[in-house]
Amino acid sequence: MNYARANHSAWLLLSLCLVAISSCRPASEPTPNETPAAETVVSNIPPFKTKEPEHYSATRTITTLGPNGEKFVESKLLGRDGLIRREESASQQTRVVYLDLPEGRFILWPEQKVYAVLDRDGAPTPPPDNEEDSPDRLLHIEPSVTTYQYLGTDTVAGRNATKYRVVVNSSPTESVNANETLIWIDDALSMPIKSEMRSRDSLVVVTELSDITVPPDKQLFQIPSGYEKIPFSALQKQLRARELNP
Numbered sequence: 001m002n003y004a005r006a007n008h009s010a011w012l013l014l015s016l017c018l019v020a021i022s023s024c025r026p027a028s029e030p031t032p033n034e035t036p037a038a039e040t041v042v043s044n045i046p047p048f049k050t051k052e053p054e055h056y057s058a059t060r061t062i063t064t065l066g067p068n069g070e071k072f073v074e075s076k077l078l079g080r081d082g083l084i085r086r087e088e089s090a091s092q093q094t095r096v097v098y099l100d101l102p103e104g105r106f107i108l109w110p111e112q113k114v115y116a117v118l119d120r121d122g123a124p125t126p127p128p129d130n131e132e133d134s135p136d137r138l139l140h141i142e143p144s145v146t147t148y149q150y151l152g153t154d155t156v157a158g159r160n161a162t163k164y165r166v167v168v169n170s171s172p173t174e175s176v177n178a179n180e181t182l183i184w185i186d187d188a189l190s191m192p193i194k195s196e197m198r199s200r201d202s203l204v205v206v207t208e209l210s211d212i213t214v215p216p217d218k219q220l221f222q223i224p225s226g227y228e229k230i231p232f233s234a235l236q237k238q239l240r241a242r243e244l245n246p
Contacts (some may be wrong), residue, residue, distance in 0.1 A: 032120040048164065051190050056079050057216035067202035079220045086220050094242050099221060106223060109235060115223055116170050116232040151182075156194045157210055160187045189214070 056081035064072045079086035085100040097108040098118070108115040151163040161184040168179055184194040193209040 027192065033220065046149065046164075046166070048162070048185055049190065050185060050192060050235070052080065053189050053191060053214060055187070055215040056212060057086070057194075057220055058212040061210065063206045063207050065204040065206075077220075079216045081216055081218070081221050084221045094239065096239070106237060107232070108223065108227065109239065113224075113226055114228045114230050114235060114238075116230055116235040118232060146159075152181065153187075154184060156184050156208070156210075157185075159193060160188060161185055161193060186212075 033083045057077065059075060059077050061073065061075045064070075064074075066072075074089075077086065077088035083100075084102065086097065088097045095110055097099065097110060099106045099108065105118045106115050107118045147165075147167040149165040151165055154161050154163045162186070164183050166181045166183060168181070179197060179199045181195055181197040183192050183196075185191070186193045189212070191209075192207075193212070195205075195207045197207075
């Protein structure tokens with residue numbers, strides 16, 4: 001498996017792990033973090049529950065380390081204020097902001113102080129899953145188990161957190177894609193603020209939240225004054241030209 005495919009596989013595995021973590025327990029259940037078990041628990045249900053805060057902002061940094069020393073870092077500013085959201089990505093060439101507001105979804109280019117309405121026709125579509133690495137295949141190639149282990153309390157970026165070790169598809173069978181994830185759950189926010197995933201082929205993906213602000217700055221969810229509204233097709237064309245000619 002080359003680096004690109006390994007990276008894609010790791011992303012899928014991490015996504016499946018985090019989806020399972022965030023969706024398996026209803027809010028009515030008591031919080032398992034209050035009385036964590038010290039022993040290893042083998043289960044399809046994690047011994048903790050997580051949720052996304054309704055009002056917060058944070059910087060999410062994902063660092064991917066390849067088996068041959070490759071390194072890729074991606075950072076995004078994430079924000080939520082009830083039903084409205086902000087996602088701000090930064091590449092080497094430019095910075096783009098997405099706002100989900102009651103009036104619709106918008107894309108902003110701060111460098112040029114322009115924005116456009118992002119409709120369904122203009123929304124970016126994710127790349128198709130490789131058949132070999134598709135989520136369906138990862139879930140059904142063989143029966144598998146997930147192991148959860150409580151590792152005690154820790155501090156991440158000055159915040160108190162509870163640490164767990166999660167092993168997905170822990171099987172000696174070669175056809176099972178085993179991977180291990182260390183995950184830190186913020187005690188105050190009840191959300192993952194750091195994870196370290198290690199795959200069988202030595203790929204490491206570290207995800208960490210920093211600059212956490214509760215509540216968030218209201219200005220994050222507003223289109224700044226002085227920005228010019230242009231058609232999405234025009235903004236898309238300008239962004240493509242900027243990427244090709246930095």
